[in-house]
């Protein structure tokens with residue numbers, strides 16, 4: 576009973592590998608390394624003391640997927656593989672539809688052929704679009720404001736259609752809020768290539784001197800200090816939510832064969848609160864200046880967490896200080912990510 580983890584060499588996937596291995600599951604990782612370095616999997620082995628089976632392959636290669644599912648005797652899939660940069664998705668939407676939508680369709684076809692009918696899917700709070708109310712409950716209307724978000728919604732719809740067509744399929748759609756942090760060993764973490772788009776990696780690179788200052792996008796939102804508020808969640812909490820979802824699906828205890836659930840803390844922090852928390856954790860000054868609002872940004876976004884607590888018996892436990900401390904520990908131990916550090 577092996578779990579196939581697509582995109583398992585990436586940021587969230589590598590943390591998920593640790594959590595699943597520590598819970599006693601056998602795993603195989605399939606990743607095309609388009610946004611990852613396989614050193615992450617050596618680190619997973621170092622943390623867990625277990626070897627990680629790895630297949631360098633693309634989810635769009637259906638024949639290869641079928642061979643891997645059969646060879647390892649997989650019973651379930653945790654599906655992280657995909658492209659995730661919002662700006663890039665507006666410049667090259669075809670790459671997003673191909674990787675995310677076509678890739679997931681091929682993965683599902685391979686699963687159907689091999690009789691593997693359980694999947695956890697990485698969705699995003701981006702599917703809620705502009706919040707009509709807060710906190711966001713799972714039945715909040717969905718909409719997409721960019722191609723990336725649209726691929727997530729299309730995949731969610733695909734899963735709901737397949738689940739409705741055949742009750743033997745089991746899907747857990749997990750809508751992440753803002754994953755940050757790193758494993759507390761400092762051996763694995765987020766390793767963005769180029770200029771980071773997201774707040775936490777950017778702050779980190781100001782703290783370690785790679786960037787001169789942070790641009791704070793917008794200072795006149797209707798929030799407590801005028802800057803955008805988000806629900807940041809420690810990546811270790813996030814992947815523990817995946818383990819719980821996997822167990823609920825596998826035990827047949829889910830109320831339906833396709834559920835969508837938020838993974839967030841329920842608490843929002845502003846950009847300036849994040850800056851101050853990171854200063855505390857790193858003992859460094861984070862220089863910043865205000866810049867215009869970023870297109871497509873909402874003022875405030877945070878999760879309603881009751882469904883995750885009820886359905887998964889899961890709740891995020893790590894606080895903002897832990898998120899900043901673990902991020903800083905990872906960066907200090909790996910100043911250039913995985914590229915220049917020994918395996």
Ligand code: NAD
Nearest residue numbers: 582585586587607608609610611633634656657659697699
């Ligand atoms: P990541 O880029 O670190 O991980 C994705 C992994 O998938 C990478 O290792 C990449 O090499 C691999 N990959 C991409 N396309 C592939 C393909 N066609 N075939 C095989 N492997 C492929 O990103 P992450 O932050 O770990 O995100 C994982 C998932 O969670 C993504 O689906 C992302 O959209 C979703 N998500 C992430 C966030 C976030 O803030 N990080 C928020 C919401 C949802």
Ligand code: UD1
Nearest residue numbers: 661699701772773774777790791792803804805846871872
């Ligand atoms: C972004 C994506 C979202 C995706 C998520 C995870 C957009 C519009 N949204 O979410 O679809 O699911 O990343 O990949 O891109 N900020 C700054 N300066 C920076 C970077 C960010 O002030 O240099 C602010 C933003 O305006 C926002 C907050 O920090 O208020 C968080 O931004 P970010 O980390 O990019 O996450 P989201 O915008 O929530």
